[in-house]
Amino acid sequence: MDFADSEEHRALRSAVAGIAAKFGPRYYAEHAAARRPCDELWQALGDAGFIGVNIPEEYGGGGGGLTELALVCEEIAAAGTPLLLLRVTGAALGVGVARYALGAAAGYANERRVWAEPIGAHQGVSHPLAKAALAALDAAIQAHGGNGLSSEYGLMPYWGLPRSY
Numbered sequence: 001m002d003f004a005d006s007e008e009h010r011a012l013r014s015a016v017a018g019i020a021a022k023f024g025p026r027y028y029a030e031h032a033a034a035r036r037p038c039d040e041l042w043q044a045l046g047d048a049g050f051i052g053v054n055i056p057e058e059y060g061g062g063g064g065g066l067t068e069l070a071l072v073c074e075e076i077a078a079a080g081t082p083l084l085l086l087r088v089t090g091a092a093l094g095v096g097v098a099r100y101a102l103g104a105a106a107g108y109a110n111e112r113r114v115w116a117e118p119i120g121a122h123q124g125v126s127h128p129l130a131k132a133a134l135a136a137l138d139a140a141i142q143a144h145g146g147n148g149l150s151s152e153y154g155l156m157p158y159w160g161l162p163r164s165y
Helices: 007-021 024-033 039-047 066-078 087-111 123-143 145-149
Strands: none
Touching (some): 123 145
């Protein structure tokens, strides 16, 4: 089973990420704190045609499916601006939030210096980040049930990697 994104999916991710990056976590946090909807982000996504990406073209949508909708939701959340919760989109939102959080932590760990070295050079910083990857992998294995351990689903080769950090 090939889990690599197609060229079309990479382009979709890139376009959504470009829009979401213009808003980012501060925008989302300010709107959430004020209990205001993120209308500007919704408008930008709608103008680009990404809100209806999973609706058939004959009804004015993008002609995609749940995969495309999940990719949109994941990229929005990965930029720190989560919006949607449905079962599939909720899972995509979780993946995007995890990507955002790990990216923010890794960026900080590489920028922040203590004793002339980035704090990321110290194992005490890398261990918790590896635990986040481990938690995500364990959740993925559990979601597959017994199939999470079978070779055709491709999760087990990654099982040891986060444990080695």
